[in-house]
Amino acid sequence: MEVAEEVLSIAKAARKASQALSYLPTSIKNQVLNQIADELSNNTDYLKRENEKDIDDAHKKGLSAALIDRLTLNDKVIKGMIEGIREVVQLTDPVGETVRMWRRPNNLLVGKVRIPLGVIGIIYESRPNVTVDAASLCLKSGNAVILRGGKEAIHSNRALAGIMQEALKRNDVPEAAIQLIPIVEREAVYEMLKLEDLIDLIIPRGGEELIRAVVERSRIPVIKHYKGVCHIFVDAHADEEMAESVVINSKVQRPGVCNALETLLIHQEIVPSFLPRIVARLEKEGVEVRACEKGRKTVPDLKEANEEDWHQEYLDLILSIKVVSDIDEAINHIAEYGSMHTEAIITSDYSNAQIFLQKVNSSVVLVNASTRFNDGNQLGLGSEIGISTTKLHAFGPMGLNELTTLKFVVYGNGQIRD
Amino acid sequence: MEVAEEVLSIAKAARKASQALSYLPTSIKNQVLNQIADELSNNTDYLKRENEKDIDDAHKKGLSAALIDRLTLNDKVIKGMIEGIREVVQLTDPVGETVRMWRRPNNLLVGKVRIPLGVIGIIYESRPNVTVDAASLCLKSGNAVILRGGKEAIHSNRALAGIMQEALKRNDVPEAAIQLIPIVEREAVYEMLKLEDLIDLIIPRGGEELIRAVVERSRIPVIKHYKGVCHIFVDAHADEEMAESVVINSKVQRPGVCNALETLLIHQEIVPSFLPRIVARLEKEGVEVRACEKGRKTVPDLKEANEEDWHQEYLDLILSIKVVSDIDEAINHIAEYGSMHTEAIITSDYSNAQIFLQKVNSSVVLVNASTRFNDGNQLGLGSEIGISTTKLHAFGPMGLNELTTLKFVVYGNGQIRD
Numbered sequence: 088m089e090v091a092e093e094v095l096s097i098a099k100a101a102r103k104a105s106q107a108l109s110y111l112p113t114s115i116k117n118q119v120l121n122q123i124a125d126e127l128s129n130n131t132d133y134l135k136r137e138n139e140k141d142i143d144d145a146h147k148k149g150l151s152a153a154l155i156d157r158l159t160l161n162d163k164v165i166k167g168m169i170e171g172i173r174e175v176v177q178l179t180d181p182v183g184e185t186v187r188m189w190r191r192p193n194n195l196l197v198g199k200v201r202i203p204l205g206v207i208g209i210i211y212e213s214r215p216n217v218t219v220d221a222a223s224l225c226l227k228s229g230n231a232v233i234l235r236g237g238k239e240a241i242h243s244n245r246a247l248a249g250i251m252q253e254a255l256k257r258n259d260v261p262e263a264a265i266q267l268i269p270i271v272e273r274e275a276v277y278e279m280l281k282l283e284d285l286i287d288l289i290i291p292r293g294g295e296e297l298i299r300a301v302v303e304r305s306r307i308p309v310i311k312h313y314k315g316v317c318h319i320f321v322d323a324h325a326d327e328e329m330a331e332s333v334v335i336n337s338k339v340q341r342p343g344v345c346n347a348l349e350t351l352l353i354h355q356e357i358v359p360s361f362l363p364r365i366v367a368r369l370e371k372e373g374v375e376v377r378a379c380e381k382g383r384k385t386v387p388d389l390k391e392a393n394e395e396d397w398h399q400e401y402l403d404l405i406l407s408i409k410v411v412s413d414i415d416e417a418i419n420h421i422a423e424y425g426s427m428h429t430e431a432i433i434t435s436d437y438s439n440a441q442i443f444l445q446k447v448n449s450s451v452v453l454v455n456a457s458t459r460f461n462d463g464n465q466l467g468l469g470s471e472i473g474i475s476t477t478k479l480h481a482f483g484p485m486g487l488n489e490l491t492t493l494k495f496v497v498y499g500n501g502q503i504r505d
Numbered sequence: 506m507e508v509a510e511e512v513l514s515i516a517k518a519a520r521k522a523s524q525a526l527s528y529l530p531t532s533i534k535n536q537v538l539n540q541i542a543d544e545l546s547n548n549t550d551y552l553k554r555e556n557e558k559d560i561d562d563a564h565k566k567g568l569s570a571a572l573i574d575r576l577t578l579n580d581k582v583i584k585g586m587i588e589g590i591r592e593v594v595q596l597t598d599p600v601g602e603t604v605r606m607w608r609r610p611n612n613l614l615v616g617k618v619r620i621p622l623g624v625i626g627i628i629y630e631s632r633p634n635v636t637v638d639a640a641s642l643c644l645k646s647g648n649a650v651i652l653r654g655g656k657e658a659i660h661s662n663r664a665l666a667g668i669m670q671e672a673l674k675r676n677d678v679p680e681a682a683i684q685l686i687p688i689v690e691r692e693a694v695y696e697m698l699k700l701e702d703l704i705d706l707i708i709p710r711g712g713e714e715l716i717r718a719v720v721e722r723s724r725i726p727v728i729k730h731y732k733g734v735c736h737i738f739v740d741a742h743a744d745e746e747m748a749e750s751v752v753i754n755s756k757v758q759r760p761g762v763c764n765a766l767e768t769l770l771i772h773q774e775i776v777p778s779f780l781p782r783i784v785a786r787l788e789k790e791g792v793e794v795r796a797c798e799k800g801r802k803t804v805p806d807l808k809e810a811n812e813e814d815w816h817q818e819y820l821d822l823i824l825s826i827k828v829v830s831d832i833d834e835a836i837n838h839i840a841e842y843g844s845m846h847t848e849a850i851i852t853s854d855y856s857n858a859q860i861f862l863q864k865v866n867s868s869v870v871l872v873n874a875s876t877r878f879n880d881g882n883q884l885g886l887g888s889e890i891g892i893s894t895t896k897l898h899a900f901g902p903m904g905l906n907e908l909t910t911l912k913f914v915v916y917g918n919g920q921i922r923d
Contacts, residue, residue, distance in 0.1 A: 106840050110863050183863075189885060195874060197884050202866050204896050283720070287896050302701070306720050308727075308897040329919040336921035422524050444914050445528050445601075448620050456613060456917025465922065466615050466913060467607060478622050478705050478910040479726040480898040492896040495884060496862050499874025501747040503754035504883065 094278040098285040100263035105231040113180040137246035196498040203229035205287040212293040215243035228490035238271035315345035315428035320417040322434035323356040346461040381410035450483035516703040518681035523649040531598040555664035614916040621647035623705040630711040633661035646908035656689035733763035733846035740852035741774040799828035868901035
């Protein structure tokens with residue numbers, strides 16, 4: 088079969104499955120999820136054998152150790168997937184919730200009811216655990232999913248998808264609820280991105296290059312996040328001990344992730360005491376500090392931060408520091424250089440806390456807490472399917488609710504329009 | 506200036522203005538809106554003179570009477586715009602609402618707060634009143650707007666935008682809150698659609714061709730609606746008088762709009778009595794009826810409906826009718842041929858009403874009411890900026906809330922992540 092034809096037939100099957108899925112009882116969805124978890128556990132050896140084929144190919148192709156690490160399905164990763172599914176079982180099913188209902192002057196009763204989006208396409212790179220994480224969130228929220236993983240993980244992904252489809256079949260749920268595109272050519276992705284009548288949402292998960300390529304070609308709405316240039320502003324009136332602890336946690340705890348701190352803004356009044364203190368601690372933690380001119384007057388040995396640094400998502404043990412003369416300068420710096428991901432203020436001043444929360448329009452804005460809390464689990468949404476830095480549909484971490492939309496339902500008794 | 510450069514500078518100014526707009530007090534926004542309404546009223550003669558230039562050009566170019574009608578700014582149209590603005594003043598400002606707030610086990614207080622989308626681009630065709638309607642909704646919801654009207658209306662749109670910017674200026678609100686792209690070349694639109702870092706949302710308003718051209722080129726999220734193939738299903742147990750009244754209202758009251766009825770599905774049990782009755786009434790109202798084979802057995806003189814008819818948005822006094830054997834066949838027909846716009850069931854059966862509301866996932870699903878109620882004003886949202894048939898972000902009529910998004914705010918006292 089031609090690539091275009093095969094992708095089209097997968098998408099059509101998904102669309103058809105999505106109709107039945109949209110009103111599938113929660114109990115059945117949970118039963119399928121529990122059986123998937125059981126079968127992953129029963130088939131650990133099989134999964135590791137299939138994964139071994141991908142690892143062998145990766146070695147042959149000379150892929151990097153980091154990539155091979157992400158590709159590997161060992162007992163720990165498989166256990167993590169199983170635990171992830173059990174957590175999704177515990178989450179409240181969002182489908183069917185009436186979020187609001189009101190009566191009109193003509194006695195029409197109007198409500199907004201949560202329904203699945205329909206068909207979701209996930210385009211991702213090497214991690215095979217995304218196959219299971221994404222599929223379980225889509226199933227729980229009543230969506231059909233089309234998975235398009237990286238070609239390096241094709242054997243692992245096929246094995247995982249096979250186990251999930253088996254569980255669907257055993258419960259008389261359409262197997263097309265969870266489908267993997269088995270075609271390794273990139274053309275399959277491009278064909279998928281054209282099918283706006285059949286697929287409702289595309290979520291790309293991977294590096295900026297992958298995401299830009301998807302956005303450029305897609306006629307289907309895409310929820311994405313390019314990067315996180317996250318800021319902390321340490322205000323004049325800040326508890327220095329708290330500021331130190333939050334800055335270190337934000338920068339050091341896991342520097343390679345999108346909600347890690349990249350630029351620290353410090354009010355000039357607190358610079359004399361706080362800057363030397365935080366620099367000493369950062370250097371002790373192995374962080375390279377780059378500072379603006381004002382900062383380098385207080386701590387002369389620091390490397391210079393240039394214009395490029397303010398745009399930078401280091402994803403590494405590097406931090407740029409800028410001294411600002413007041414909260415407005417901090418807010419303006421964030422508006423100019425930030426990526427609308429995560430920003431925090433450390434302050435004991437009530438009014439500055441409120442100003443920061445009101446004027447900074449990033450997906451998560453915090454007072455006196457680590458930027459690392461921009462995470463669906465940490466904020467109480469349960470498992471997340473990703474973080475969005477586009478404001479449409481979802482802004483910030485996306486949980487099950489963000490995989491749904493609201494339709495209007497109207498109860499009448501013969502009303503017509505004048 | 507080059508087109509690309511000029512569009513970029515407009516978008517940058519809009520982005521900058523959007524920062525101040527995001528926390529502009531409601532009282533100032535309402536004051537500006539009221540002054541715009543006053544000035545439109547004071548400048549009616551000027552507006553009509555400028556509009557005359559567009560009308561003259563349209564006559565010279567031999568544009569159609571229908572198009573010239575849509576283009577015309579007369580006293581009635583100007584009065585309508587002014588009334589529209591006064592209604593927007595009355596609407597609740599959505600910005601700043603905390604829709605939910607909860608405390609986490611670690612004592613973090615997490616909330617979701619409504620903020621403007623930022624910068625909205627509106628691409629539309631000949632009606633100059635869209636200039637004012639769209640701008641007032643964007644301003645009230647704290648968004649900067651970039652207007653790109655049709656070139657036929659350029660003099661009218663410039664005059665309207667000038668009056669609005671004057672009111673902004675007088676109140677020290679950045680003039681770039683409302684901007685018109687003064688370039689008539691289509692290239693300006695294409696340049697606009699590339700600026701995903703500066704523009705948050707594109708709303709195209711016009712024919713399907715315009716909308717498809719925008720979707721194909723845009724890297725910015727687009728909220729759109731291609732067409733409305735709306736259905737009514739008359740169930741076996743339906744009050745025939747109510748069914749007649751609702752069907753006639755849905756088809757005849759304004760046949761050229763997207764929420765008008767296009768296909769009528771009738772349960773076979775009620776066909777013997779209801780089909781002749783509704784056909785007689787439809788024909789009396791000047792509607793051409795096209796029916797399936799089963800229908801033509803009951804009323805033999807009817808024109809035949811073919812496969813193409815089920816896909817058709819007639820936007821005219823034509824209706825296709827299909828006899829179905831049960832509610833499932835009706836629901837499946839809607840899933841296959843519908844455009845997810847508006848569907849209604851006429852029934853006195855409690856359980857069928859519930860089944861229809863649950864299984865049909867269109868933007869508005871009604872029981873015993875006219876399809877013509879799919880409208881922001883009619884459903885109680887206040888003025889609408891459009892109707893969305895894509896499920897992302899907004900599904901159905903879009904009011905002020907749909908021009909906003911939710912950010913997370915987090916109140917901490919030094920929390921860090923383990």
